[in-house]
Amino acid sequence: MNAIGPQISSAAPQPSAAELDRSLRDASPAEVIAAALEAVGRDKLALVSSFGTESATLLKVMADVDPAIPVIFLDTGWLFEETLAYRDTLIATLGLKDVRSIKPAEETLSREDPDRELWFSDPDVCCRIRKVEPLARALKPFSAWLNGRKRFQGNARSDIPVVEDDGARLKFNPFANVSREELEAIFVRAKLPRHPLVASGFRSVGCMPCTSRTAEGEDERAGRWRGRAKTECGIHTMKIS
Numbered sequence: 001m002n003a004i005g006p007q008i009s010s011a012a013p014q015p016s017a018a019e020l021d022r023s024l025r026d027a028s029p030a031e032v033i034a035a036a037l038e039a040v041g042r043d044k045l046a047l048v049s050s051f052g053t054e055s056a057t058l059l060k061v062m063a064d065v066d067p068a069i070p071v072i073f074l075d076t077g078w079l080f081e082e083t084l085a086y087r088d089t090l091i092a093t094l095g096l097k098d099v100r101s102i103k104p105a106e107e108t109l110s111r112e113d114p115d116r117e118l119w120f121s122d123p124d125v126c127c128r129i130r131k132v133e134p135l136a137r138a139l140k141p142f143s144a145w146l147n148g149r150k151r152f153q154g155n156a157r158s159d160i161p162v163v164e165d166d167g168a169r170l171k172f173n174p175f176a177n178v179s180r181e182e183l184e185a186i187f188v189r190a191k192l193p194r195h196p197l198v199a200s201g202f203r204s205v206g207c208m209p210c211t212s213r214t215a216e217g218e219d220e221r222a223g224r225w226r227g228r229a230k231t232e233c234g235i236h237t238m239k240i241s
């Protein structure tokens, strides 16, 4: 994978999401990341990662382009210990230079979820105060962000563009086009460590109360919010202002 992206002059006005999407439609993930860097500069670009079961692949591609791109990690207070350990493993393995672990505001938690049962009574509000609002705060200094969604994940992700307009900023989806097999190839080629919970049957990992194992033949995200209509936490379905 090479890191040379389509040439976008830094002297020109910032291209629109639609223009970038057109020019990057068939670009490799590394080319998309390089083009994002070129479009807004490293100080204005962040990558948002859950350090979940597939996150190592995007972080590896990013680290090959520039390991100092800031990485935002939403530490909701409900994560598995294994995810926190995996974050630290990947920081060391990939040489990530700027990983920012963002927590929800204490004041909001004590006001809206004093008993820590909101995940059960109202998961949308729980995700809002533990993920969406903290991400909005963390993204304030940035004008573009990268994330690891893939079309093959289905549902709301099945037709994501490579670049989209996320309200106040550009949102780059470098893996929009990649297949499950290509992700696996990155894992193998780079000898990336797996999330510790993969070995015990978890194929997609989020917060502890809202994550379960998946059975053979189930969609990989079927274990998230099992038994509910909810399939997304909101950071990708709401405009982050």
Ligand code: SF4
Binding pocket: 076, 078, 118, 119, 122, 123, 124, 126, 127, 128, 130, 131, 206, 207, 208, 209, 210, 233
């Ligand atoms: S995934 Fe579950 S525990 Fe985590 S923020 Fe959302 S509702 Fe709360």
